[in-house]
Amino acid sequence: MRVAVDQDKCCGAGNCVLLAPEVFDQREDDGIVALLDERPPERLHGAVREAADVCPAGAIRLSETS
Numbered sequence: 395m396r397v398a399v400d401q402d403k404c405c406g407a408g409n410c411v412l413l414a415p416e417v418f419d420q421r422e423d424d425g426i427v428a429l430l431d432e433r434p435p436e437r438l439h440g441a442v443r444e445a446a447d448v449c450p451a452g453a454i455r456l457s458e459t460s
Contacts, residue, residue: 395437395439395458399429403453410445417442418454427453 397417406425415438417438419428434442446454 395434395436395442395460396459397432397434398455398457399427400425400453400455403451403455405451405453409448409450409452411434412444414438414441418445433459 400406400419404427406420406427408420408425410427411420414434417429417431419430420426421428428450443456444452446456
């Protein structure tokens with residue numbers, strides 16, 4: 395899995411950080427998403443998918459890789 399975020403779309407809700415704190419963080423100054431791991435380990439894939447699903451701004455994109 396490869397993760398990408400669109401910081402221009404992010405509204406700073408923070409759901410992604412709550413669901414997958416090893417993969418997502420928020421910038422100190424404005425709360426916008428910061429991607430910590432663009433290729434998270436398989437054990438985190440479920441949480442990352444959920445974070446993408448619940449993102450109110452649709453700022454998280456996932457692609458499957460082999």
